[in-house]
Amino acid sequence: MSGGNGGTDYLTFQTGTPDTNCSSTLITTIQDHVASGTWRISSFIDSGTDETNHFTGYSFTFNSSGVLHAENGINNYNGTWSITNSNSNDDLDDLDFNINFNLTNDFQDLNDDWDFISQSATKIELIDISGGNGGTDYLTFEKN
Secondary structure, three states: OOOOOOOOOOOOOOOOOOOHHHHHHHHHHHHHHHOOOEEEEEEEEEOOEEOHHHHOOOEEEEOOOOEEEEEOOOOEEEEEEEEEEOOOOOOHHHEEEEEEOOOOOHHHHHOEEEEEEEEOOOEEEEEEEOOOOOOEEEEEEEEO
16 A cells, blocks of 8 residues: 555564563663652642642652652651563553552552653653552652
């Protein structure tokens, strides 16, 4: 079939092993973005309820060692973070952004293996669809 110019168009399919370095390169790129500077939560929607105000004034530092630090000038909390690949593909959809605070306050709501909606050097949008109550949570970090 012609693409409109009278010529012949070709579509080529190939089989083979996916490039597993793509996902590790993507993980490294995201880790570098996250570990650079401090971040704030610009939006946190917990099963339809806006709970962003629970984190107002907090700055989050994602250390390259996997330590996650949150502070607001009064309170200081440490947790952990990581990015893992839940599949062998190189899609952003296959990466999990793992957050864990060993706390029983509002920060426990952040504990999850979040899925990426989008990410850039200045903004990370995450989603989690709960297997328990079926609720959907949204978490957005923006660079300070």
